[in-house]
Each structure stands twice: as structure tokens, then as C-alpha cells.
Amino acid sequence: MPKPPPNVPPITPSNMIPPGQVNFSKEAINSAIEMKCLNEIKFNDSDEIKICGGQIFVEAARLRYISPIMSPTGQQTVATINVGKLCITCGKIFQPDEWLKKHHEEEKATKGTILDKSGK
Numbered sequence: 440m441p442k443p444p445p446n447v448p449p450i451t452p453s454n455m456i457p458p459g460q461v462n463f464s465k466e467a468i469n470s471a472i473e474m475k476c477l478n479e480i481k482f483n484d485s486d487e488i489k490i491c492g493g494q495i496f497v498e499a500a501r502l503r504y505i506s507p508i509m510s511p512t513g514q515q516t517v518a519t520i521n522v523g524k525l526c527i528t529c530g531k532i533f534q535p536d537e538w539l540k541k542h543h544e545e546e547k548a549t550k551g552t553i554l555d556k557s558g559k
């Protein structure tokens with residue numbers, strides 16, 4: 440006879456954290472680095488390309504109309520497909536992965552550099 444499994448605490452709403460979501464302390468938020476949009480913006484009147492630098496993002500979604508024939512409910516349905524964070528400054532999708540990659544590269548590049556208090 441196999442042993443009964445060890446006591447596993449039951450999953451209750453209080454210890455259930457939705458995947459990908461964490462609660463942060465105020466201190467953690469205050470010490471966090473502001474992520475800025477890295478998308479390149481090209482100005483119409485010149486060939487100059489600038490980094491957007493936008494700091495406000497909204498959840499972006501595509502909408503798909505599903506006809507009654509294809510819908511599981513047999514009714515017209517609008518499906519919401521989340522596509523990520525949209526920068527409101529440049530109107531393009533922001534890629535947090537790219538930001539992290541650049542951030543780590545910058546960390547490597549500045550390793551060992553000690554700035555004085557004036558920041559010079």
C-alpha cells in the first residue's frame with residue numbers, strides 16, 4: 440500500500456496569488472526604476488530619430504468579432520486579445536523585455552564607476 444500524501448494545506452483565497460501578480464511594499468515601489476519607452480520616434484520634418492521616453496502605458500487589446508456560427512454560445516461575440524502595454528506618448532507597444540536587456544547592458548557598462556555626490 441502506498442503511503443498517504445503528506446498534509447498539504449488547502450488552497451484558500453488568502454494564500455492564492457494569481458499567476459504573474461505580486462504585491463509590493465511601498466519601499467520596493469519607491470526604490471524601483473521607472474521604465475521609459477524605448478521606441479524610436481522619427482519626426483516628419485527631419486531624419487532625426489529620438490527615443491520616445493514615454494512613462495505612461497495602458498493595457499492594449501485587439502478586438503475580434505466572432506460570428507454566431509463560430510461562437511460557442513451561438514451568439515455574436517467580441518473576443519478581447521491582450522497585446523501588452525501601449526505607450527501613450529508614441530502610441531506603440533512597449534516591450535518590457537527589451538527594456539530589461541538594455542538595462543542590464545547599461546549596468547555592465549557602468550560597473551565600477553563611482554560618481555561623487557554632485558554626480559559629475
Ligand SMILES: [Zn+2]
Pocket residue numbers: 476477478491492493526527528529530531
Ligand atoms: Zn513611446
